Every structure is written in C-alpha cells, then in structure tokens.
Amino acid sequence: MGKPTGFMDYRRELPADRPPQERIEDWQEFHLHLSEEQLSIQGARCMACGTPYCHRGSTASGCPLHNLIPEWNDLVYRGLWQEALQRLLRTSNFPEFTGRVCPALCEGACTAGLVAEPVTIKNIECSIIDKAYEEGWIEPQPPAKRSGKKVAVIGSGPAGLACADQLNKAGHMVTVYERSDRIGGLLTYGIPNMKLDKKVVQRRVDLMAAEGINFVTNTEVGTDLAVEQLQADYDAIVLCGGATEARDLAVEGRHLQGIYPAVEFLTADTRSLLNSNHKDKQYISAEGKDVIVIGGGDTGTDCVGTALRHRCNSVVQFEIMPQLPESRGANNPWPDYPRVLKVDYGQQEALVLQGADPRQYCIMTKKFVGDEAGQLKEVHTVQIEWVKGADGRFAPQEIAGTEKVWPAQLVLLAMGFTGPEAQLLDQLGIERDNRSNAKAPYGKYTTNLPGVFAAGDMRRGQSLVVWAIHEGREAARECDRFLMGTTNLP
Template sequence: MGKVTGFMEYKRSPLRYRNPAERLKDWREVAYLPNEEILREQASRCMDCAVPFCQNGSTLSGMTTGCPVYNLIPEWNDLIYKGNWKEAYERLKMTNPFPEFTGRACPAPCEGGCVASLYESPVTIKNIERAIIDRAFEEGWAHPSPPAYHTGKKVAVIGSGPAGLACAAELNQKGHDVTVYERSDRIGGLLTYGIPKMKIEQHIVDRRVKLLAEEGVRFITGVEVGKHDAIEHLRSEYDAVVLCIGATLPRDLTIPGRGLQGIHFAMEYLHLNTKSLLDSNLDDGKYISAKGLDVIVIGGGDTATDCISTALRQDCKSLVQFDIYPQRPDQRRKGNPWPQYPIIHKLDFGQEEAMQRFGRDPRSFATSAVEFLGDETGRIVGVRSHSLNHHKEVIPDTEQVWPAQLVLLAIGFQGPEPQLPDKLNVQLNQRLTISTNSRSYQTNVEGVFSAGDARRGQSLIVWAIQEGKEAAEECHQYITGVSP
C-alpha cells in the first residue's frame, strides 16, 4: 500500500449529507462526496491487511459481508491515494458494471468486513467507489465499447433492473444480440421506480442506459411479456431467455381492517410518486399523497426509509414507523463479531429528516400492528398496536392506538409475480422464487434462465448485479456450446 500508516493517521470521514431542512424542499440526491483531498486521505486508510475480507462476498450468519461482485478494493484504494483516478476506474470496471448504482444504493457489506474496523472504523469504500465512477463519466472515460464481433445468437432479457441490465451488458459484450423487455415506460426497474430519486437521480440511470444502447443493447419498454407479447413468439425468436423480473410480490399484513381505504403497499406508493415526479414534476396529481395526513410506515428496512423520506417531502402531518425489532445496540454485541455485517443502531437519511421536521426519531421499536381502525366510510383512521419482547411475543397491557389516514406496508417481498413463470412452465420453489438447478441459473425449462431477486429472493442490489453477470456467463455457454 502507498501509505501503510494511513488508517492510524486519519479518522473515517463518512458520506456527507445536505442539510435536512434544505433537502426536504426538493427531490435531488441527499448525499454528496467530500473533496479530492479528503477522498485520497480516506483511500490511504486502506490497510496492507493481507486478507482483504472486503472484496470477497460471503454469507455469515445469514448476512452478507464483503463484496459479492469481487471488487478489487485494495487495488483501487491504493490508486486513488496516489491520484491515479483513471487506472482506478479501469480496475473498478473489471468487476462492477454499474458502480454508480452500488456507490449510491448498496448498504456496503464490504465495509462490514473491512479489517480497519478492528482498529478504529472501516474505510469509506462505498464513497470512493462512487467518486471513481462519477469522475469517469465527467472525464469521458466511461464511453461506449461495442463488442468486436457478433455471434448471430439472440437473447431476450425480461426485466431491466440491476440483474437484467448486468446480464444484458455481459451478453452483449460476448457478441450476442440482446433485447431487454421492460413492462414499465422507463428502463431501470428497481433503479428507476423502486428507489426514490433522492438516492439515485434519474439522469444517473439514464446515462448508463444510453451507454448500453450505444454498445448495442436493444431496449423495449411498455411491453409485458406474456400479456402484450406472446410467449410463443419469445421462444421462437430467441436462442435463450433470462428472467430478471425481480421479487415484486409484496408481503401483506392480514390483520383486522386490512380492507380499509388508505392502506397501500410501499412499492405502489413509491412507484406512483416517482412516475408523477418524472412525468410532470408532480403536477399531474397521479400519485398517493401524504399531504396533511398522519402517516404510519410499517417495516424497518430501506424501503420503509424511502417511504418516510417521500411522505416528508409530500408534507405529511405526522409520521411514525413501526419496527418489530427492538432498538439495536450502538456497538457490536458478542454474538455479532467481525467480520459479520454489523447489526447496530443507525440513523438513516429518512429518520434524520423526520427528526428535523418533528423533533424526534419516527421509529417505534418492538411494535406490532394488530388492527386497522376505520370510520363509517371505510377509510383508515388509526392503527392499534402492541409492544413486543425480545422473542417477538406480545407484552400484556401495552396496547396503543395511533392516528393514521395513510398506512404504508414495507414488510418485504415474497418473490416474483407468478404469471410469467406459469406461462413459461417455469417451476417455483418452496420460497416462491424461481427454481434453478443446483449452483446454476438454468430453470427446468430448456433455454430459460433466471437471475437476481426473482431467483434469489429479496436481496441487495450488488447481489442482483453479480447474479446477472453469472447468469450471462452460463447463458453464453449454453447458446454457444462452449464450456468455461
């Protein structure tokens, strides 16, 4: 490493956020990078650790630690410390086709496995990754690289989220003619309509899609395969099909009062808001508004935080977030040792914004909704809850009623919507995700593959990208008959 004592000389300088009072007034990205001097100092904190857990994605105790796309993190950290930005970009793109997405929306399991955290705190890997790719676009290093030859083979990729785009990019580079089908009106899937623009502005998605199109990938929007385009046409037209349709079937909360008006799944709420924002800057009114309403968000993950930040920008009256888990500790517990992903208390950008608006953290920990309460017109007016102990058992005499005219369910996803797999005769497994052969991406149907959340279940954006890459390699071997 260029500076072997960097981790002792410099403290961690985390991602910087715009002032909550200011950023609540718009839909632009909430985070910004520090200047180059600080970034190089932060890169110098990368140790000559010999065993870089950061760059090898592993599952420990059911959680990811390290980087699933096997980023060469120590190498590009060293290059950034030395000021060699273009070389760092060349290293980064060797493993990650979309670092602008992971550098913004990944929870950074690489940092959870960073050896420097044993001394003081992990290297700001995610920030540096984002800085490298943003610099590459600014300098023109990220330019189209069409394949040198074409095989004449044709592949259809269904779904344009991170798995679908990664799969399409890899197959295109191998010389195949790739067509990506997207049922929405814009390319990007989760990147466009699932993640609010405060985390990934749309021009970040669009510039990558434009680059892929210039490299030869064909995009078709507004077409739902199996509904607008016949399955028979798909199978006869293409040599292989890859299903990257995501895990978009939401988990429901079937408690009394579920049929009341004003209760919505999180993704319905987020999708409609983003579409209206992109179509008309919200002037068309075609979205679910939280303006002047008491809002309850049920769920404790990233999607719940996205609902919070969206409701705040819509000028909600009040905001509460139910989290069934107790508040996490500020430091790792003994049962959560390094290099496992740290389960600790965090204040995400949405909760920080709620504190700015209402003066408190919106989360009610160890809280479970047990009944939705309605009025005579059938609309939601409140939620009845109970507190839970560490075993998720109801604590007696802890009943509480919360006012609510809008409830958003952000409690995860069951798996892919089953219509397309059914029409293709693709089997699902017990987890309701697409079943593939052991250690493989091929389904029970010849020439049909699957990758990302549709196969894996709800997971990280970085896993979706890696699955897309690996499925592309397997699909390439299938249609060319070439073994690895």
C-alpha cells in the same frame, strides 16, 4: 495498498449531507462530495492487509462482485484515477448505482474496522465513476464482432441490466423487456430520486443502448407478448423479473381506503416526479396526513423520506423486531456485516422536523379502523416481546396493557416481498423452490427448461442491488456457455 500507516494517521471522513431542512424542499440527491485531496487521504487508509475480506463476497460479508477494492483505493491515493476506473470496471458493471444505494458489505468486512474505523470504500467507488463520467472517460464500447445469437432478458432491474450488459459484451444480440414505461426496475421506481437520481440510471441505459442493447418498454411477457413467441424468436431467455409480490398484512380493516403497499406509493411518486414534477397529481399524497409506515428496512426509510417531502403532518415507522444494539454482539463477529443501530436519511430528517426518531420497536399492528366513508382514521397496536418457545424458536408475545391507538390517514406497508409473481413462471412451466422462487442452482442459473435461465431476486428472493448485479453477471456467463459451448465471461 495505500499508505502503510494511513489507517493510524488519518480519520475516516465522509462527505457531509445537505441539511435536512434544505433537502426536504426538493427531490435531488442529498449527498455532497469530498475533494480529490480528501479522497486521496481516505484511500491512504486502506491498510495493505494480507487477506482483504472486503472483496471476499460470502453470503454474510464482503463484496459479492469481488471488487478489487485495495487496488483502486491505492490508485486513488496515488492520484491515478483512470487506472482506478479500469480496476473498478473489471468487476462492476454499475458502480454509480452501488456507490449510491449499496449498504456497503465491504466496509463491514474491512480489516481497518477491527482496530479503527473502516475505509470509506463506497464513497471512493462512487467518486471514481462520477469523475469518469465528468471527464468523458466513459464512452460506448460496442462489441467488435457479433455471434449471431439472440437473447431475451426479462426484467430491467439490476440483475437484468447486468446480464444484458455482459451478454452484449460477448457479442450476442440482446433485447431487454420491461413491463413498465421506463427501464431500470427497482432502480427507477423502487428507490426514490433523492437517493438515486434517475438521470444517473438513464445515463447508463443510454450508454447500453448505444452499445447495441435493444430495450422494449410497456411490454409484459406473458400478457403483451406470448411466451411461445419469445421462445421461438430467441436462442436463450434469462428471467430477471425480481421478487415483486409484496408481503401483505392480514388484519382487521385491511380493506379500508388509505392503506397501500410501499412499492405502489414509491412508484407512483417517482413516475409523477419524472413525468410532471408532481404537477399531474398522479401519486398517493401524504400531504397533511398522519402517516404510519409498517416496516423498518430501507423501503420503510424511503417511505418516511418521501412522506416528509410531501409535507405530511406526522410520520411514524413501526418495527416488529427489537432495536438493534449500538455495537456488534457476540453473535455478529467481524467480518460479517454489522447488525447495529443506524440512523438513515429518513430518520435524520424526521428527527430534525419532528424532534424524535420516527421508529417504534417491538410493536404489532392489531387492526385498522375507518370512518363512515370507509377511509382509514386510526391504527390500533400493542407492544410485544420475543419469547423463546419449547422448540427453541422465538415468537412474538403481546404485553398486556400496552395497547395504543394512533391517528392515521395513510398507512404504507413496507414489510418486504414474498417472491416473484406467478404468471410468467407458470406460463413457461418453470419449477419453483420451497420459497416460490424460480428453481435454478446458484452458479448455474439453469431452470428446468433448456435455454431458460433465472437470476437475481426472481431466483434468490428479495435481496440487495449488489447481489442482483452479481447474479446477472454470473447468469450471463452460463447463458454464453450454453450458446457457444465455452465462455470468456468472468
């Protein structure tokens, strides 16, 4: 695919980002775009490898959607954009989402990355779908025939939307229930606007509505709508409520004012942005504060970027794990996703504004200290090292003499999620696995209740948007099989 010698003839090139000093002044997306000529050159770098691991989709590498990556790379190289779009949409419901927020497992498994730099797969994917919208190639395509079956999808995140999209294509009448005021789940409220513009999310939701999907917001199943009513009204139910139980930090002083789960901080910020461009002040402001983000993942980075846009006084990001290496280790071979040090947009912005990377590694929070009014004023920490015990497992061990006190008026807990919330699963009587997730076998997605399926983070635990989309698609296939006895869904 592409040009046979393209990976040798051309260097990997990504579009520039807007300068940090400029982009922190607003909430718009910060990525710029390559020209079609430049994208053609990048598509040419796809090297016609015999086994394209980029789309093999294992748990450790490659695209879970099994996107036909070499095919649309070649078509972009040849300027056949509409044909590239057709290939892309055969396996991907929402490339405008994954093209913006996916960590690009495909690029970590790219064969060109063994001898040079991987192909810019993610950027080409995003460029294909963005061009399709610009050219008017994306139009509503409601199913020609309806099955007469009704399906309720609970949760409108990436798993729920993908499931609903596929079931609607199969001709079923689909209703998506969302407890929040907007559709999109974490796509809307878990990812800041500068990384995924909410107009992009709403554009897709509007398209799905035009194709016949019914969206119901401000309705929490089990509270606003009885589960018995849901079971009576629908032929099947698919649970896609996500893993929204945030991991807490049980240390002294946790009760103090000024300590919030990261998702609460990000959700309030985006809602205020969308409702009033922050004029209503209905968000947790970091303005003028010393901010500490506890957690080193993507959500932590989003908190850093958001705090900087609030005009915080300073921001530091704590990571309990050691700093990753700059190149693959022996225990991280290709084509597994490379676990190497990266500087994401939030860290880039902090580097420019504060003169240093905000991340602190191998650091453990010992306690929070407040003032007489119960407001957080400082965080006490200690450095740790990871020591292997007699059982072969590594555990953190404090390093004497490394205690430190950090000024802080706002702490954001970005340590991930422990699993789904219990209320809905308990009311339905859904069995759980040993991690508290809905128990439903991978590939089947069937729970212990006939006609009730589970997919995405509610089934697998905290994961990636691309894996949620994959599971939503597969759960739709199994739900369709249950309803009709057979299925044509992939």
